[in-house]
Amino acid sequence: MLSFDSPSGPPGPEDVVFVFAGQDCIGDLMASPGSPWRWNEVVRVFGERDVVPVGYWQQQPAFAVDLEPEKVDPLRHIPSSLYSLLGRIDDALFSAQGRAFQLLKWQRDHQFCGRCGSKTELGDSGRGLACARCELMQYPRLAPCVIFLIQRGEQILLAQANHRRATFYSTLAGFVEPGESAEQAIEREAYEEVGVQVSDIQYFRSQAWPFPGQLMLGFFAQYAGGELRPDGDEILEAGWFDAHNLPPLPPMTSISGQLISHGLVNDQA
Ligand SMILES: [Zn+2]
Structure with missing residues (x-):
């Protein structure tokens, strides 16, 4: 199960990472569909990346990563649309992947303050995106x-x-x-x-x-x-x-x- 508490600090080597490239969930060819990665695998395969805190997956801090599509190697990675995973993977894992996908999209689409145009950064213990200039706080939109x-x-x-x-x-x-x-x-x-x-x-x-x-x-x-x-x-x-x-x-x-x-x-x- 996923807990929604936001992990603080950078990911540790064994921390869980949900990997996406745009609309697609990226899996390792050798892993079962929808399985998350470990941070040390992500760093080894894709290099150091910016992460978005997602919560705790099975008590382990969990993050999401957005890749450029050209980083995906068709011989080693399987891109799956999130929709195609619905019903194919465990419901709790699907919820976690869905949350990771929504948080990545939210951060991608709200890099700047909608009121004053300044850069935003994570605030409110990782739950919101805050504007450093006018202090407007934006939360994920449902x-x-x-x-x-x-x-x-x-x-x-x-x-x-x-x-x-x-x-x-x-x-x-x-x-x-x-x-x-x-x-x-x-x-x-x-x-x-x-x-x-x-x-x-x-x-x-x-x-x-x-x-x-x-x-x-x-x-x-x-x-x-x-x-x-x-x-x-x-x-x-x-x-x-x-x-x-x-x-x-x-x-x-x-x-x-x-x-x-x-x-x-x-x-x-
Ligand atoms: Zn602002």
Whole structure:
């Protein structure tokens, strides 16, 4: 398991390092997928690097390192997208890799103060990036997203989204807007994306979704009216399905897969 306390000081030889090159998690060809490195291996293979503190992985101080893509040797290293590791590696290890990925991206994207333009540096015990000039503190940004299954009797509403991974039908989802509750976001998204009203919104569970920094908040909602009308922009197709008539579905590693499975099981009970 990963503890979120921030290790202080530079890494020691046996400390744990999550290695990325841009979007890809970098593994050693001889190690199991998603395994972190030791700091002495990183230094030997890639040289001394800047590190981002991540926490403690199995009681060992853990850091993240971002490589230039040309440092990756295709004969010795395996680049894997974080998404491809979901469900293939242990959940706790995936969470740790996801946290490392998000912290690296956050540091890469916030090297300068958004208010005065000065250089930032780690502050607040490694949890934030502080501006030395105006003292603005910036913390890693999470984007709350609602993801919800609309039910109508024994049927569930599934939709094909208009983005590159959508080879399957899934639940609806959308970002929570400033000033909005999760329930209001669900009502708005249901109407905008497929033209239906919903009621009786019930919380299910949540999932950290580091692609690149969402917190997915899962809900069930009941159909309450309206004609199914995909917006043609975010949603290409949408329809009502039941347990005997299902399209290709998202994997059970995602909260959408879990919502669908749970929603159908409840209906059959
Ligand atoms: Zn500043």
